[in-house]
Amino acid sequence: MFHFVRCSRLAQGSERLLRSRYSATKPGELLLLQHSRSGQQWTRAPATHSTSSTVIRLWGQAQKVLRLAARRHSKSPKVALTLFVGPAALTVTARLLGSVAYCQADFNNNLPPESHAKEKVPEFSWAVLWEFVRPQILALIGAIILAFGAAALNIQIPLMLGDLVNVVAQHLREHAGNYMRDIRAPALKLLGLYGLQGLLTTGYIILLSRVGERVAADMRKTLFSSLLRQDVAFFDANKTGQLVNRLTADIQEFKSSFKLVISQGLRSVTQTVGCFVSLYIISPKLTGLTVVILPCLVGAGAIIGSFLRRLSRKAQEQISKATGVADEALGNVRTVRAFSMEDRELEMYATEVDKSAAMNEALGTGIAVFQGLSNIVLNCIVLGTIFAGGSLMAHNDMSPGDLMSFLVASQTVQRSLASISILFGQMVRGISAGARVFEYLALEPTIPLIGGGRIPHKSLSGRVDFMNINFSYPTRPGNQVLKNFSLTLPPRKTVAIVGESGGGKSTVAALLERFYDPGNGVIMLDGLDIRTLDPSWLRGDVIGFISQEPVLFGTSVMENIRFGKPSATDAEVVAAAKQANAHNFIIGFTEGYSTVVGERGVTLSGGQKQRIAIARALIKNPSILILDEATSALDAESERVVQEALDRATTGRTVLIIAHRLSTIQGADIICVMSNGKVVETGTHLELLSKGGLYAELIRRQRSNGQQ
Numbered sequence: 001m002f003h004f005v006r007c008s009r010l011a012q013g014s015e016r017l018l019r020s021r022y023s024a025t026k027p028g029e030l031l032l033l034q035h036s037r038s039g040q041q042w043t044r045a046p047a048t049h050s051t052s053s054t055v056i057r058l059w060g061q062a063q064k065v066l067r068l069a070a071r072r073h074s075k076s077p078k079v080a081l082t083l084f085v086g087p088a089a090l091t092v093t094a095r096l097l098g099s100v101a102y103c104q105a106d107f108n109n110n111l112p113p114e115s116h117a118k119e120k121v122p123e124f125s126w127a128v129l130w131e132f133v134r135p136q137i138l139a140l141i142g143a144i145i146l147a148f149g150a151a152a153l154n155i156q157i158p159l160m161l162g163d164l165v166n167v168v169a170q171h172l173r174e175h176a177g178n179y180m181r182d183i184r185a186p187a188l189k190l191l192g193l194y195g196l197q198g199l200l201t202t203g204y205i206i207l208l209s210r211v212g213e214r215v216a217a218d219m220r221k222t223l224f225s226s227l228l229r230q231d232v233a234f235f236d237a238n239k240t241g242q243l244v245n246r247l248t249a250d251i252q253e254f255k256s257s258f259k260l261v262i263s264q265g266l267r268s269v270t271q272t273v274g275c276f277v278s279l280y281i282i283s284p285k286l287t288g289l290t291v292v293i294l295p296c297l298v299g300a301g302a303i304i305g306s307f308l309r310r311l312s313r314k315a316q317e318q319i320s321k322a323t324g325v326a327d328e329a330l331g332n333v334r335t336v337r338a339f340s341m342e343d344r345e346l347e348m349y350a351t352e353v354d355k356s357a358a359m360n361e362a363l364g365t366g367i368a369v370f371q372g373l374s375n376i377v378l379n380c381i382v383l384g385t386i387f388a389g390g391s392l393m394a395h396n397d398m399s400p401g402d403l404m405s406f407l408v409a410s411q412t413v414q415r416s417l418a419s420i421s422i423l424f425g426q427m428v429r430g431i432s433a434g435a436r437v438f439e440y441l442a443l444e445p446t447i448p449l450i451g452g453g454r455i456p457h458k459s460l461s462g463r464v465d466f467m468n469i470n471f472s473y474p475t476r477p478g479n480q481v482l483k484n485f486s487l488t489l490p491p492r493k494t495v496a497i498v499g500e501s502g503g504g505k506s507t508v509a510a511l512l513e514r515f516y517d518p519g520n521g522v523i524m525l526d527g528l529d530i531r532t533l534d535p536s537w538l539r540g541d542v543i544g545f546i547s548q549e550p551v552l553f554g555t556s557v558m559e560n561i562r563f564g565k566p567s568a569t570d571a572e573v574v575a576a577a578k579q580a581n582a583h584n585f586i587i588g589f590t591e592g593y594s595t596v597v598g599e600r601g602v603t604l605s606g607g608q609k610q611r612i613a614i615a616r617a618l619i620k621n622p623s624i625l626i627l628d629e630a631t632s633a634l635d636a637e638s639e640r641v642v643q644e645a646l647d648r649a650t651t652g653r654t655v656l657i658i659a660h661r662l663s664t665i666q667g668a669d670i671i672c673v674m675s676n677g678k679v680v681e682t683g684t685h686l687e688l689l690s691k692g693g694l695y696a697e698l699i700r701r702q703r704s705n706g707q708q
């Protein structure tokens with residue numbers, strides 16, 4: 001899909017970025033809206049024909065090569081420095097060229113891909129399924145061969161039963177010969193057949209469950225990894241419960257269908273075909289009768305099937321909606337309890353569950369009607385064959401053994417067709433479950449997790465420039481949060497952002513973390529556009545983020561702190577905890593650093609959680625520290641201890657503090673006052689006070705509210 005792109009004269013961005021975010025997705029399909037000579041009109045031009053985009057293309061490719069090399073040589077400072085200078089030089093060159101356009105999407109087109117995806121019905125892709133099945137292909141072929149063999153043996157059974165009946169009938173008629181001797185051979189043959197068929201069945205079920213489990217496990221891992229890679233905006237738009245549902249229920253449904261369709265489906269189809277051949281050999285006349293009915297059955301099945309498929313998809317979506325409600329309520333059980341909202345949550349859940357039950361009932365009714373109809377038709381076929389077969393026997397056109405074979409074979413056909421009709425319902429569910437799983441596999445994040453330049457730690461000064469940023473959250477494109485926002489965080493200085501609630505303060509931090517990319521404008525780190533830098537390096541090594549409500553994981557204190565730097569030794573963890581004023585309370589626990597903190601850290605106090613979060617941020621020795629209202633949720637005593645830890649943590653780092661309580665930021669080097677997404681004042685505490693503007697007004701308001 002083509003996204004309209006506006007270009008200004010500044011040069012930033014790369015081909016990959018442009019292609020993935022704003023334009024067509026295949027190389028060479030990059031389309032830009034170029035500024036015409038008159039400067040008034042925008043014209044559309046293929047990238048390959050424009051000088052500017054060719055530069056972007058070359059620049060992007062050169063950077064990619066350098067980034068790759070930089071990653072490989074990250075241990076060698078000299079090489080890494082050269083490779084770092086490369087992308088920087090390329091950025092500068094691109095800017096000097098002037099004609100290279102910095103492009104950005106229209107606000108209306110800045111929606112996350114899932115908001116487009118939501119409108120379309122997820123499609124099942126056989127090609128994607130093949131990718132999962134391919135590694136298991138040998139086992140699958142083995143299972144298919146064994147299942148096919150078992151089915152082929154099943155076809156023989158009616159014929160052998162016929163032979164057996166003929167021996168019995170002959171003895172009844174003639175009372176001659178040795179019954180035991182005559183019956184032994186066909187009976188033993190039949191017994192052998194039963195034994196072999198049992199073995200083959202065991203074999204294919206073992207192989208198939210292996211294939212099914214491995215395919216499902218691969219799907220789970222791939223889907224989980226794909227979900228983890230998605231943009232933060234994706235999670236703003238989708239409930240976690242619904243996502244978890246795709247990982248669990250949908251994959252389970254798909255796996256069951258996959259196994260069932262291959263095992264029973266293959267057997268039923270083979271048996272149906274094989275037994276029809278046997279039927280034809282036994283009596284072409286009788287077989288003709290049954291064949292007439294089949295095309296009608298198949299046609300009716302296809303029509304009912306497409307209806308059932310739609311119904312099944314809707315029912316599954318409804319189940320995941322219900323899971324979403326339950327997940328939210330259980331995940332926030334304390335808030336629910338605090339507001340006594342159990343009944344309301346239950347009501348909401350019950351409404352969604354009832355809807356899903358109604359849909360599944362309708363689906364069940366549809367499947368039942370389909371099965372009922374097909375059973376009636378199949379039974380009528382059997383009745384007709386007995387009737388017609390009897391008359392053929394009366395005219396000596398058929399032996400009793402043949403009629404027996406015909407009946408058993410037609411019973412096998414009936415059973416197989418009945419199980420095909422059941423499988424059909426299962427397949428409908430399986431395909432729509434699979435489509436829902438594959439939907440998110442194909443989703444590409446607009447901000448990659450890794451890839452891009454890195455600045456060697458020694459030469460990183462930590463200067464950050466927000467330049468003319470305009471930004472709207474993708475889920476609310478109409479609500480512009482930042483308007484032409486510019487701010488500089490000088491190296492190793494503390495900058496505080498204050499302002500009214502909802503003014504966009506936390507959004508500034510989210511943009512620096514690259515949780516979102518701005519609509520237009522640039523964020524620079526040491527003079528480099530952060531979109532050209534490796535996001536995993538930026539988040540993992542450069543920025544330490546401490547928020548108002550730190551989230552801990554349900555593991556030990558040690559592991560929670562180590563989350564900031566997985567390679568950290570125990571000694572490093574302890575050092576970080578000491579820096580964060582956390583060591584003393586941690587060793588006060590009976591289990592010390594091995595204490596498990598409970599889900600999301602519920603067993604710790606707010607101040608303790610916050611100090612562990614500070615230790616977690618400090619252990620990576622970040623050059624930039626973001627404190628997003630880090631002490632505002634604490635009482636006075638906890639705040640004092642945490643503030644002490646923070647004061648220590650901020651020395652020698654570039655710090656961005658987002659604060660409500662103005663008393664905590666009076667010592668900041670620069671205070672930036674935001675209102676309505678814009679910077680309205682900057683200066684030191686005293687400068688702003690003497691100015692008598694919004695800052696002075698905020699101070700006055702807080703004093704009168706007793707918050708100072």
Ligand SMILES: Nc1ncnc2c1ncn2[C@@H]1O[C@H](COP(=O)(O)OP(=O)(O)OP(=O)(O)O)[C@@H](O)[C@H]1O
Nearest residue numbers: 236473475476481500501502503504505506507508
């Ligand atoms: N993930 C999101 N999706 C959509 N809109 C959001 C999102 N996060 C914040 N907003 C909106 O963006 C605006 C700015 O929010 P932000 O959190 O940056 O303000 P703030 O100044 O930090 O507020 P506060 O001081 O109350 O924390 C608000 O109108 C908010 O509703």
